[in-house]
Amino acid sequence: MLHFSPGKTAAVLLTLLIGLWLAAPNLMPVSWRNAMPTWLPHNALTLGLDLQGGSYFLLEVDKNAVLKDQVTSLRTQARQVLNDNKIRSQAALQGRGILVTLPNPDDTSKAVDLLQVLGNSPDGNLFGGGTRTATVTSNTPGQITIALTDEGLRDRMNRIMQRSVEIVGNRVNGTGVVEPIIQRQGDNRIVVQLPGLKDPDRFKELLGKTAKLEFRLVDLSMPVQQAEQTRPPVDSELLPSQDGTQKFLVQDQVMVAGDELTDAQASFDQNTREPVVSFRFNTNGARQFGRVTTENVNKPFAIVLDNKVLSAPVIREPITGGSGQISGSFTAQSAQDLALLLRSGALPAPMTVVQEQTVGPGLGQAAIHAGEMAALVGSLLVVVFMVASYGLFGIIASIAVALNVGMIFGVLSLLGATLTLPGIAGIVLTVGIAVDSNVLIYERIREEVRAGRTVLMSLDAGFSRALATILDSNITTFIAATVLYFVGTGAVKGFAVTLGIGIITTVFTAFTVTRLLVSWWYRGVKPRSIPI
Template sequence: MLQFPAWKICLILGIMLWGTMMALPNVVNMSGAPAGVPKQGVNLGLDLQGGVYLMMEINPDEVVANRLEVFAIDVRNALGNKDGKPLIGHLSTVEGRTLNIELTRPDADGKFPMDEALTRIRKLNSSVEGAIGGAKTYEVEPAGPALIKVTVPATAEEALMKDALAKTMTIVRRRVDPEGVSEISITPQGNSRIILEAPGEPDATRLKNLLSRDGKMTFNLVESSPSAIAAAEKGVVKPGYRLLSGPQTGQLLVRNIPEVTGADIATASQGYDDGNRPQINFRLNGNGAAKFYQTTRNNSGKLFAIVLDDTIMSAPRINEPIPGGSVRITGDFTLEEAQDLAAIIEAGEMPAKVQFLDQRTVSATLGQDSIRAGIRASLIGLALVAIFMILAYGLMGIFAVGSLAANIILIVGALSGLGATLTLPGIAGIILTIGMAVDANVLVFERIREEQRAGRSPLTAVQAGYERALSTILDANITTFIAAAILYLLGSGPVKGFAVTLAIGIVTSVFTAFVLTRWFTVMWLKGFKPKKFAL
């Protein structure tokens, strides 16, 4: 217990050196430090750095409706003339939470091929992932001699919402932080809400505009025949087409069924055209590139509309087949618009539109005030604890205060090294740790006092004190660590920030109180060999 061989001393010094190096960027500019040395300090949370807080929600009705629309495309392909199967004429419409499939081509006897249609559609109906008993995603039932209704049961809806929430969180992160370098926080609330905290972001309106877009991108052929355009201008739109407009193209008659969709896009980025104006570059995946090449090869001379959220971004004319799958959108974009649009395209389409329920903006000035108040409270707490320990335990109290200072360095170093985010409740956790960190020392010192009163020498009293206090110290800190873990797992936002610093503080305080203070004490005992402790 009182033996400190060379390897133990090297380990203690190594841990302290690591903690100091990790904490150093918080007080010194380390931008010019060599490789391997940290250059950034602790990440500051929204309440300390300032930024934007948004609470968003996705509507279950919209999630279900969007999934039914996707299923309707699969149904169209299944009922079409494919793989030698006869075409089954039908008309599909999504009304709320129901997909209505109306069969439109009876046979010579006036009967509709209901059984064949149900068989084809049910083959598309996959099982819900993780559901017991192989429950299906959709309920497919006949509702008349020529009508099939497709709905989503409650068991499947729960799974769809869970999947939609996870995808929405991923897309939100990709849009807000496409480079993956910002310290944003995205946490779920229940099964339909998301909380976004973006420290350092000054513009809440820009974030909302970025997230309110569906991000649905399609490549559609344009009908340019004069008769169809003239009819559309009179309100008679050619079946299978719709009128869309764009800032650069005006109104165009665009085919409903796209040739290429956003799912075929591999990457997107902001770039510059030959005139050094911002543009959007993106590359299609293998499947998308093949479809794009086939379309441009078979439709020479036609306009090819690039549509984002029902707005035509561009409509170039197809002059020749375009292989490779590299596409660009040019226009009168600002740099920020091009960057945001590239982030939206890269992130992909939202499972459902997000609705904003709450919005808060924290100014950077208020964050700095919180930091100053937290530092002041920490210093006052440290000073009061130091005064008490020195008055109560003398030299041993000084050892404890030295360990407490080392504990704070290790906490800050661990936060920096682990990339954790420090919040205002996190500062409260550090202040609480300052008070808790000396508990172990108090238990040990009181044990040593008892052993000295029983007639033991200082060396044996120290050994007995540490041995008998060990189990109590571990029990107290393990239970507190479990509480911190539960707070982190079940809490969110400020509660997580408090739990992180509390958990790190528990680990570092056990090390400094039981190892560092003991090392100080043993070094002093072996160096000065006192006959009695002044406790």
Template structure:
């Protein structure tokens, strides 16, 4: 009746052993688990820890300390870029065969204005430009009624005006924020930071929390840089004044250079290759051992770069990052392999940061830091100590209640509860999940839920015992009949935790993680482990009545 198959016993003991194995490193100081260099802990485990799990649970920003920043997306820049895109699309549409001759379209008052020379061309031009207005969303799902552009014609002035609709701006704004979040995530993840929090905040802001990073300015430099890269030929014929204000012919512009000896250079506006064609960028060293960044183009970029270097041997080309020339080498020979090295006044850290920026891609719009603060590790340690006290107080209170209410059975539930906490800690460590202050609250809630399952079981056993069943039969019936209620309660709570994890961010996710893990371990310890304890006691003592 209370028989446990051998495989079931092996499963229970294996789960407990694995959980204990991953939980133990949290009780051993880092100095005993890892090697020390110059007084700092390295990532290399030492001694027996090389062959055992040696990482401790990861702590979130509120427990470990770090940087908290909020960036705002420059939506005026997004609007301006969209208008420039509409302007270029309008020019391309009017140049299609047969071409419609018009003065150059211009942006006036937040609109693209197209003026036709011949009134007879107004209607054909309007029909072509109407194609620029596309539906927003998927018509099959109820979208598609809003349009990307509002196109109007004025026969009296022979003009057509193209304006971005509010719905299109909202859609572009939403997509820009989402793209910014993904680019920022790739940049932060490449630094090796553990479990950063990167999420939209409001309509045009992005929240960035980086545990363990106490220099918010480095995060601002890494995240706030647009990282729009392009390659341009240098025009040596332009006379550049000392302040970079020389006159330039059409198609040429003067850009600042990260070189005090040559602060400005004139370059062709048309880019040879853009950063969109980069497939890889890593920090390296040049032939002199100085920090540099190596890059690799995709097939299209490699072909374009190869043609440009073949045609301009002996000339200089500029590597431009966010409007600043970071390097302007001379083309000694054609570069046809699709790869090269960027040299400049780099340190190893700045070279690595530049490689991260290029690898992650360019931001769709500029980001401005509007809030920044550093959470000190002392505050995090204080939160940890308070959380430990809260868990201890809750644990002791639950133990006292169970012992007073259920006697020997309360002792079994207490042992199962202790194993439950160990399994939660081991699961957090093994899965690499991050423990936050709300996560500690989730552990405390889990303790209560685990006891709730035991209460359901023990009350059912008490009812069966009062009905005259034997101790073994009462225990078996109590566990069997309480199982459905326990599963129903825990499954619905687990679904809620999963929804919180998928839709939440930051502290909400931290709570959902420990709650979800705690639900699984609670069912395991409350139903299987405590049942094993009771079965072993009944088989060993063979009581005539149950002390419950």
């Protein structure tokens, strides 16, 4: 059991060398890492929000806005279904549904049958999923009530949250923030952690914008002042400009939607050198944009973002190339932010920042210092205990534990993981688990010595008979770490990652590396007794 062939010895040493080599960049200054050749490992651990400071945002999706949007869409669909079948009707919003009134009560039965389709949710329909999304009932001739179901709303909300997490992730990743944490919390909230963030106000604005871009025609049938004094024409509305200095009378119909965009980039106008946002449509959007601009030459075309008019240029000639630019009172930074929002896509529902916390770098540094002190003090006490209890073998165990910690940092660096305070706690716990494995081995050796076995037989039996117990204890702990990783979130996951990696490296260092060191000692000293 103590015999190591040259090949096996080389494999163990090579594994240790690779692990420590991967961990080395964490001890180097940034300038050294940047100057290293690309083929050398140069990835260092990224510190989490609790260690290097940054910002924490809690975003909340507006449930009332989701409900209103669903009811409005339901009314639009109901009108379309009845109009397609030549049934005259009026539809009014009513709580969580709509009330459809038919001038001819004899159409009630036919209309109910036609409107049942709104309650179904085949894949690709507005409401998605396979649940019943709306109920269609009529208790009075000439009146039909269509109400959204709880199941349909929950399914829709779940889809909105999934899409919102994806879009928020696109927006954050597009700014270059390293290792952000973005995860859903509850039914309608999203947690965003941005380590090292230096401009929280900019991110707060980015995360809170819906970024719903629309291209609509300006309504020229009535002056804006008259629309303000009386009321806007049917199917039109008054919208403020981006800076709030003026208003525009804009048609409700969306001629081209922002979801038809394939790209948006900040650039500069070739004539004025002012910051603009250049955009490009997909095939369908380019076709729609070309048709609208062809049919409305010399008419103003409003570019609307979140119900605010960015600009309303006059269409001088048809734009059939599928691309264009948005101009306005942009700075270089605001143009870049708008381009990022358009590339990321519009949020499916309005979202607000309900909680914001900023962790200063000083607090992060204090956390690092506290974590380092805890790790050092804990490791020192472990070393003192091992040396006091097992003498030379305690020193060997301490060396193995130090190599174990180095390998943990090497694996974490290789994976590009983020180190947090819970991660440090996982490393400290791993030190205790590693020492526990050595204690099992050494106590087994002591038992063999008391039984009167020779030095070689005691050492060999101690390692071989303790192996099963070491594997059992570490496998059960690894299972617990795996469950924590898949079930837990945030800090729990960070703890589970370091603990899981630490368990794997512990089995290698506490058993294999310790056994190699003991075999070297035995062959070099040829002891007649074991100093344990």
